[in-house]
Amino acid sequence: MNINIIEGGVTSPKGFLSSGIHAGIKKDKNKKDLALLVSEKICNAAGVYTKNKVKGAPLLVTKDHLIDNKAQAVIINSGNANTCTGEKGLIAAETMCSLVANSLNYKTEDVLVASTGVIGVQLNVKPIEDSMTSLIDELSPEGSLSSAEAIMTTDTFSKSLAIKFELSGKEVTLGAMAKGSGMIHPNMATMLSFITTDVNISPALLDKALKDTVNISYNRISVDGDTSTNDMVVILSNGLAENTLIDTENEDYLVFVEALKTLNITLAKMIAKDGEGATKLIECTVSNISSEEIGEKLSKSVISSSLVKSAIFGSDANWGRVLCALGYADVDVDLSNIDIFFESAKGTIKVCENAFPVNFSEELAKEILLEKEIKILVDMKSGSHSVTCWGCDLTYDYVKINGDYRS
Amino acid sequence: MNINIIEGGVTSPKGFLSSGIHAGIKKDKNKKDLALLVSEKICNAAGVYTKNKVKGAPLLVTKDHLIDNKAQAVIINSGNANTCTGEKGLIAAETMCSLVANSLNYKTEDVLVASTGVIGVQLNVKPIEDSMTSLIDELSPEGSLSSAEAIMTTDTFSKSLAIKFELSGKEVTLGAMAKGSGMIHPNMATMLSFITTDVNISPALLDKALKDTVNISYNRISVDGDTSTNDMVVILSNGLAENTLIDTENEDYLVFVEALKTLNITLAKMIAKDGEGATKLIECTVSNISSEEIGEKLSKSVISSSLVKSAIFGSDANWGRVLCALGYADVDVDLSNIDIFFESAKGTIKVCENAFPVNFSEELAKEILLEKEIKILVDMKSGSHSVTCWGCDLTYDYVKINGDYRS
Numbered sequence: 001m002n003i004n005i006i007e008g009g010v011t012s013p014k015g016f017l018s019s020g021i022h023a024g025i026k027k028d029k030n031k032k033d034l035a036l037l038v039s040e041k042i043c044n045a046a047g048v049y050t051k052n053k054v055k056g057a058p059l060l061v062t063k064d065h066l067i068d069n070k071a072q073a074v075i076i077n078s079g080n081a082n083t084c085t086g087e088k089g090l091i092a093a094e095t096m097c098s099l100v101a102n103s104l105n106y107k108t109e110d111v112l113v114a115s116t117g118v119i120g121v122q123l124n125v126k127p128i129e130d131s132m133t134s135l136i137d138e139l140s141p142e143g144s145l146s147s148a149e150a151i152m153t154t155d156t157f158s159k160s161l162a163i164k165f166e167l168s169g170k171e172v173t174l175g176a177m178a179k180g181s182g183m184i185h186p187n188m189a190t191m192l193s194f195i196t197t198d199v200n201i202s203p204a205l206l207d208k209a210l211k212d213t214v215n216i217s218y219n220r221i222s223v224d225g226d227t228s229t230n231d232m233v234v235i236l237s238n239g240l241a242e243n244t245l246i247d248t249e250n251e252d253y254l255v256f257v258e259a260l261k262t263l264n265i266t267l268a269k270m271i272a273k274d275g276e277g278a279t280k281l282i283e284c285t286v287s288n289i290s291s292e293e294i295g296e297k298l299s300k301s302v303i304s305s306s307l308v309k310s311a312i313f314g315s316d317a318n319w320g321r322v323l324c325a326l327g328y329a330d331v332d333v334d335l336s337n338i339d340i341f342f343e344s345a346k347g348t349i350k351v352c353e354n355a356f357p358v359n360f361s362e363e364l365a366k367e368i369l370l371e372k373e374i375k376i377l378v379d380m381k382s383g384s385h386s387v388t389c390w391g392c393d394l395t396y397d398y399v400k401i402n403g404d405y406r407s
Numbered sequence: 408m409n410i411n412i413i414e415g416g417v418t419s420p421k422g423f424l425s426s427g428i429h430a431g432i433k434k435d436k437n438k439k440d441l442a443l444l445v446s447e448k449i450c451n452a453a454g455v456y457t458k459n460k461v462k463g464a465p466l467l468v469t470k471d472h473l474i475d476n477k478a479q480a481v482i483i484n485s486g487n488a489n490t491c492t493g494e495k496g497l498i499a500a501e502t503m504c505s506l507v508a509n510s511l512n513y514k515t516e517d518v519l520v521a522s523t524g525v526i527g528v529q530l531n532v533k534p535i536e537d538s539m540t541s542l543i544d545e546l547s548p549e550g551s552l553s554s555a556e557a558i559m560t561t562d563t564f565s566k567s568l569a570i571k572f573e574l575s576g577k578e579v580t581l582g583a584m585a586k587g588s589g590m591i592h593p594n595m596a597t598m599l600s601f602i603t604t605d606v607n608i609s610p611a612l613l614d615k616a617l618k619d620t621v622n623i624s625y626n627r628i629s630v631d632g633d634t635s636t637n638d639m640v641v642i643l644s645n646g647l648a649e650n651t652l653i654d655t656e657n658e659d660y661l662v663f664v665e666a667l668k669t670l671n672i673t674l675a676k677m678i679a680k681d682g683e684g685a686t687k688l689i690e691c692t693v694s695n696i697s698s699e700e701i702g703e704k705l706s707k708s709v710i711s712s713s714l715v716k717s718a719i720f721g722s723d724a725n726w727g728r729v730l731c732a733l734g735y736a737d738v739d740v741d742l743s744n745i746d747i748f749f750e751s752a753k754g755t756i757k758v759c760e761n762a763f764p765v766n767f768s769e770e771l772a773k774e775i776l777l778e779k780e781i782k783i784l785v786d787m788k789s790g791s792h793s794v795t796c797w798g799c800d801l802t803y804d805y806v807k808i809n810g811d812y813r814s
Contacts, residue, residue, distance in 0.1 A: 053742055054734035054762070084730065086763055119727040120764040229731055306713075310806055320526040323491065324636055327461035335460055355461070356493055357527040396803050399717055 003259050005266060008162030009144025012175035013198035014240040015040040019138035020150030024127035025079035025117070032150035034128060036100065036135050037194060038073040042110060043236035045071035046207035048214045050231035057082045057089035058113040059232055061097065065109045069203035071236055072110040074194055075100050076151050077128065078179070081190065083119040083229045092123045099125075099132050114232050116153055116179060116190040148177035151192060155180050159270045165259045167252040172199045172241040174263050180271035190228040191218060193267055199256055200239035202247040209257045210235050217264035220296065220389040221272040222304045235260075272390040273373075277397030282312050284376040287386040294331045295380075295387030301329035302376060303391030312374055313393035317342055317365035319351040322376055339379040344371035408572070410666050412673060415569030416551025419582035420605035421647040422447040426545035427557030431534035432486035432524070439557035441535060443507065443542050444601060445480040449517060450643035452478035453614035455621045457638035464489045464496035465520040466639055468504065472516045476610035478643055479517040481601055482507050483558050484535065485586070488597065490526040490636045499530045506532075506539050521639050523560055523586060523597040555584035558599060562587050566677045572666045574659045579606045579648040581670050587678035597635040598625060600674055606663055607646035609654040616664045617642045624671035627703065627796040628679040629711045642667075679797040680780075684804030689719050691783040694793040701738045702787075702794030708736035709783060710798030719781055720800035724749055724772035726758040729783055746786040751778035 011018050016039050023034040047066050049059055065071065075096050082089045097111035115123065138146065148158040162175040178193035201209070214233050239245075246253050273281040284302040289295040302308055305325040311318035319340045326335055340352035346368045349360050368374075418425050423446050430441040454473050456466050472478065482503050489496045504518035522530065545553065555565040569582040585600035608616070621640050646652075653660045680688040691709040696702040709715055712732040718725040726747045733742055747759035753775045756767050775781075 052731060052734040053740070054730055084727065084759075084763055119731075120759070229734060306805075313806065320491065323461055324459065324526075327459040327636060333460070352491075352527070356491055394806055396806050398713075399720065399801055399803050399806060 003163060003165045003262050005262065006162050006164055008175055009148055009160030010037055010175045010177050010194060010196045011141045011144045012162035013173040013196050015198060015238050016175065016196045017139040017141055018143035018147035019135055019140060020143065020146035020148070021131060021135050021138055023077070023131035023135070025077050032146065033077055033079045034131060034135055035076045035147035035150035036073065036139060037147060037196070038104065038139060039196070039236055039238045041238045041240060042070055042072045043238045044069055044201065044203040044206050045234065045236045046203065046210045047232060047234045048211060050228055052229045054083070054229045056115060056230040057085055058093040058115045059230060061090065061093040062112040062114065062232065062234070065097065065112055068109070069207070070110055071112050072106050073100050073104065074112040074114065074234060076114040076192065076194070078151050078153055079117040080115060080121060080123045081117045081119045081230050082115040082123040085122050088122055092125050095125045096128055099129055103132050103136050112234055114192055114230070116151065116192055116230055119229065144175070144177065151177065151179045153179060153190070154276055155274055157274060159267060161263060161266055163259050163263050165255060167199065167243040167255055170241055170243040172243055173197065174259055176263055176267055178267045178271060180274045190230040191271060192231070193218065193233040195233070195235040195263065197235065197237045198239065198241035199237050200241060200243050200245045201237050201256065202245065205246055205249070205253060206235060206237055209260050213257060213261045213264045216261065217268040220300070221268045222300060222389070222391045269390050272392050275392035277395040277400065278392030279372070279395055280312055280393040281373045282309070282376065282391045282393060283373070283388060284378065285386060285388040286378045286380060288383055289380040289385050289387065290383035292385050292387055294333060295385050296389065297329045297331045298326050298333070298378065299387050299389040301325045302378070303389050306394055309391065309394035312369065313395050315366055315369035317351055317362070317369060322378070323352065323355065326378065333380065334382065337381055341377040342368055343375040343377055344368045344373060346371055408662055408665060410570055410572045410669050412669070413569050413571055415582055416555055416567030417444055417582045417584050417601060417603045418548045418551045419569035420580040420603045422605060422645050423582065423603045424546040424548055425550035425554035426542055426547060427550065427553030427555070428538060428542055428545055430484070430538035430542070432484050439553065440484055440486045441538060441542055442483045442554035442557035443480065443546060444554060444603070445511065445546060446603070446643055446645045448645045448647060449477055449479045450645045451476055451608065451610040451613050452641065452643045453610065453617045454639060454641045455618060457635055459636045461490065461636045463522060463637040464492055465500040465522045466637060468497065468500040469519045469521065469639065469641070472504065472519055475516070476614070477517055478519050479513050480507050480511065481519040481521065481641060483521045483599065485558050485560050486524040487522060487528060487530045488524045488526045488637050489522040489530040492529050495529055499532050502532045503535055506536055510539055510543050519641055521599055521637070523558065523599055523637055526636065551582070551584065558584065558586045560586060560597070561683055562681055564681060566674060566681070568670060568673055570666050570670050572662060574606065574650040574662055577648055577650040579650055580604065581666055583670055583674055585674045585678060587681045597637040598678060599638070600625065600640040602640070602642040602670065604642065604644045605646065605648035606644050607648060607650050607652045608644050608663065609652065612653055612656070612660055613642060613644055616667050620664060620668045620671045623668065624675040627707070628675045629707060629796070629798045676797050679799050682799035684802040684807065685799030686779070686802055687719055687800040688780045689716070689783065689798045689800060690780070690795060691785065692793060692795040693785045693787060695790055696787040696792050696794065697790035699792050699794055701740060702792050703796065704736045704738045705733050705740070705785065706794050706796040708732045709785070710796045713801055716798065716801035719776065720802050722773055722776035724758055724769070724776060729785070730759065730762065733785065740787065741789065744788055748784040749775050750782040750784055751775045751780060753778055
């Protein structure tokens with residue numbers, strides 16, 4: 001299996017065009033706030049949505065438009081999440097779709113919509129309507145970067161990615177753009193990811209592949225434990241790579257899932273790394289555990305702990321906090337013989353053996369923890385599963401971004 | 408029912424003495440680190456312990472010594488939590504008890520022990536042994552403040568309290584000292600609370616009253632979502648008030664529970680308010696909800712949300728984050744017709760009605776939120792229960808205390 005991550009984005013697969021412009025939803029004219037993604041050919045499509053009971057209007061409209069598992073375009077705005085906006089909000093989201101549909105002669109139900117930004121404020125569609133011509137004029141097979149920029153909020157870098165691989169000898173491509181847990185006053189973090197591919201695959205298997213890989217990528221990151229009302233991951237496949245249709249869980253399907261998993265985990269890590277105020281990526285792998293489910297709860301408990309996150313920010317080899325976080329995870333496990341290691345590009349150090357302190361070089365620990373990507377390895381010695389989750393450190397800037405709305 | 412909170416502490420009830428000294432566990436000689444609490448008469452006693460699977464050695468010893476529901480003394484050190492210290496740690500904790508027992512001619516099993524501070528480092532009992540004479544010499548009915556100071560870690564103020572009330576005409580007293588979620592490098596937050604009373608009550612009802620009131624006080628606060636390995640609440644009753652023994656759930660029992668509840672909630676709020684780096688107490692009341700259990704999950708989700716905590720730090724009327732936190736609480740409730748209010752000494756303001764924004768004065772909201780005690784009121788309109796939980800804001804100083812170990 002040969003899976004190559006390449007520079008690129010949503011327009012890397014055949015037949016996809018995208019654009020990103022400033023429409024006037026954000027006040028700053030230098031910031032793009034409206035993106036459009038289209039496929040020359042109608043796509044099979046699937047989506048995964050936030051588990052928050054409060055759901056944004058665009059999410060409800062997208063879910064509805066995906067009932068037939070078909071889509072040809074996605075319109076996304078940043079600067080306003082169109083959430084807690086009632087009937088008016090649903091009309092605004094539906095209008096965004098119909099504006100695209102009318103301009104491009106698509107069916108409104110084949111256009112999906114996503115929004116991120118302030119909630120509880122009505123979204124004015126006028127600037128979107130007024131910008132439709134230029135949004136469509138800008139559509140380009142080189143539009144990846146522009147569209148990825150237009151969906152950013154407090155993200156510090158745009159997130160795009162593509163992967164090339166082969167399915168039974170045919171070269172195929174996956175592309176994606178995402179935005180991370182960035183927040184706009186007065187609002188909440190949102191995670192969005194849009195994936196494109198020219199792979200020929202049935203709607204049912206596209207849906208299955210998406211759900212299975214989302215569960216072990218985006219669903220294994222945490223920035224601050226808050227789950228947004230607008231989180232959404234959508235995948236579109238137009239089949240233009242002309243590979244033999246994948247409609248059973250054959251070898252090609254497994255390769256596709258592997259590539260999609262790589263894509264989603266890479267994006268998820270980019271999102272975790274770019275968490276609000278974050279200076280470091282934290283990766284926690286719980287290994288030799290009896291089940292994936294238990295491993296995930298343990299790992300998530302570690303990467304979500306404010307005390308662990310603060311310790312990593314301070315480059316402090318505080319394994320006691322890791323053990324403490326494992327101890328309050330809601331699972332029934334024996335912690336009496338676990339080992340804990342810290343690891344980075346500078347090396348690996350064992351800090352705890354059989355749940356007891358070991359003597360270690362404070363100097364080496366410091367050197368390891370001063371790196372920007374920190375791994376916390378927990379060996380449970382009680383099974384054969386291994387689970388990794390990702391998070392980021394807790395910093396002054398997180399508080400600044402989310403606490404001081406004047407900043 | 409006449410329940411009066413008075414100045415005082417663990418020695419306010421009849422027959423209790425306490426002391427607090429610097430023994431040398433903390434490096435700073437100006438900081439007390441060893442406390443002793445004794446009763447002239449053997450007490451009925453009960454305890455509640457951390458739910459963390461990793462439990463400190465003192466906790467295991469205390470639990471063991473409380474099997475007969477009797478105790479006469481509690482020795483507590485700060486500066487070292489004596490956790491993850493194995494067999495040696497258990498011996499150290501047991502030794503602390505026997506040192507007190509030998510000096511005072513008590514049985515070792517009648518002495519309880521608690522520790523708070525760094526974990527994973529062996530506790531040296533030598534300084535404790537060397538200080539035993541002066542610790543006992545200092546025992547005094549005016550020792551409340553000294554002992555409360557000796558159990559502090561990063562707490563910014565000592566926490567003591569007493570309550571006077573009557574049981575069938577007899578004046579009785581409850582006293583207590585607690586420490587909050589303060590952390591010592593390289594370690595974790597710990598909550599400790601020691602309650603004394605001269606009330607005459609059976610061990611079974613003392614235990615029941617303690618558990619019932621702990622569940623709606625200490626168990627409803629959160630500073631950072633991390634549950635320590637050493638949390639402990641202990642109550643001692645020596646019966647010296649000579650009220651008629653409470654051995655059924657009669658009127659006197661109900662009054663006692665009400666007083667104990669008031670004591671525990673007041674202390675819990677003090678702990679939340681003094682959360683690491685905190686500048687504000689946050690109180691979230693979820694009212695008109697179908698059950699206590701659901702209300703508690705909703706309220707805890709709000710006070711635990713990093714985004715809500717940051718918003719309150721910034722005095723930002725960000726009800727969207729409150730709604731968001733309610734939305735991801737793990738309960739099945741209808742959020743479509745809820746109202747949200749912010750309240751403080753400056754007034755009350757409705758910010759959300761039926762889950763939609765209402766127009767409100769940003770100026771008044773700011774004035775309300777600039778106060779030090781902020782209430783978030785959530786009206787669920789779907790039942791008759793009401794639950795309150797307490798937390799604190801998330802500030803630069805939380806990150807400083809927990810992230811920068813040089814500070």
